[in-house]
Amino acid sequence: MFDFADKTVVVTGGSTGIGAAFASELARRRARLVLVARGEERLRSLAASLTKAHGVKVEVLAEDLAKPGAAKRVRDAVHGLGLTVDVLINNAGFASYGPFEAVSLETQREEIDLNIGALVELTHVFLPDLERRQGGVIQVASTAAFQAVPFMAVYAASKAFVLSFSEALWAEYRERGVRVLALCPGATDTPFFARAGEEAAFGKKASAEDVVRVGLEAFDANRSHVVHGLGNYFTALSSRWFTREFVARLSARLMRPRTPSLAAQNPR
Template sequence: MNTTTRQTALITGASSGIGKALASEFARDGYNVILAARSVSKMQTLADSLQKQYGITATVIAADLQTDAGAAQLHSDVKAHGITISALANNAGYGLFGEFHKSDLQPELAMMQLNINTVVVLSKLFMPDLLATKGKILNTASTAAFQPGPYMAVYYATKAFVLSFSEAIAAELAGTGVTVTALCPGPTASGFQDKADMHDSALVKGKKLPTSEEVAKAGYKAMQRGQRVYIPGTMNWLMAQSPRFTPRNMVTGIVKFMSKPV
């Protein structure tokens, strides 16, 4: 395919984990990719590899999406390159582990900015591109979106927002050709645990977790199918459904037990 006629995907949080793996999935399928994150050197290494392996164009843009102006600046930078995107992967995000009354406020506000505001701003600003190209949005949510999460209260709440937002705009966009998919993985071997400082949580300690590559591949396929919500793994799917039939106090008690430091 001529590079001037290729579709282009923008992937946030593309320097590592699920974002890096998603970039490979898009490139393998013939998309040009825009990689956005703070770690420029890691993204440049990935961009060089993807261009060599798949013959696509990979553009690296430094973006600090934890700041108020970061998402709007990323949109401006993409437009300055003269690029119209046809897929948006809102993947950047992180979590924090610990008791809410003991945690620092500023990291939680930065997490809310990244996990929530950035998703809304980028979806809004790039919507004209996506409508023009009948494109796709892939928002990385989590199985955390389906219930409150003691020890990660703010993180779970941000992912509940992402899931609700994704399903709502997916319904609004029905008939436009634009699809929206909320990818809701469980704990994944992605570097997320390092950032969240949750290696002592019962959710992950001593457990074999799926890889970022496995989650990204499954999520990418769900996006291409236009599936609105995708939960990788049978056990994750069952756990996500259980709050619908369980008293809410019991749900939070179970999550607290499953997440507690061990």
């Protein structure tokens, strides 16, 4: 089992949702945390509560990871604190929902920059630390990584990248002592849908705490990826059982917007 006690863990998107759940569980395991997100006030509030509850040191970095140069600024800030990172948890990301042409290009480009660009850059700048400390990285992907998802086309494609990228690094670095895990949750009860829209949620929402539990168990086992939930696991396998065209058409039927203002832009 990977022992997080006295290890330094960087968690992006660390103020809410799955990121906050990771922070809470790892604080319980006595890790030293560096939480990264845009909202400094929320970060400081969480850090204070974790320190009070568990007596651990929690640093906060307010940074918009979609902005150019953010990864290097985070690395420099972490090293400026005199810390060498043992584990990186790339959790920051968001989804846009609706007909492709109805979502602004600016929003979709920001989605790519955060979900892919920032994740790759952060992994790259922290890999020397991770190898030196024989640690690893947890990349929060999604069950959307396993098939096309109409009306969330960019999000699903970005998570497919994360899954493929993570599995490649797992194979490349495992003999060098670095763990790489792609954690693939389905719909989770977090503020994620406040931006994506509740219509983007399909199926029962899992708790962020249970997603984190499954992720850390898989990280302990040095797995390349893990899907949270049995139902999500079988859904992820659907493209193996059926044609990709069938799965895409079925997904389009399930994900089609029900809100008139969105559905009108995408008639049957």
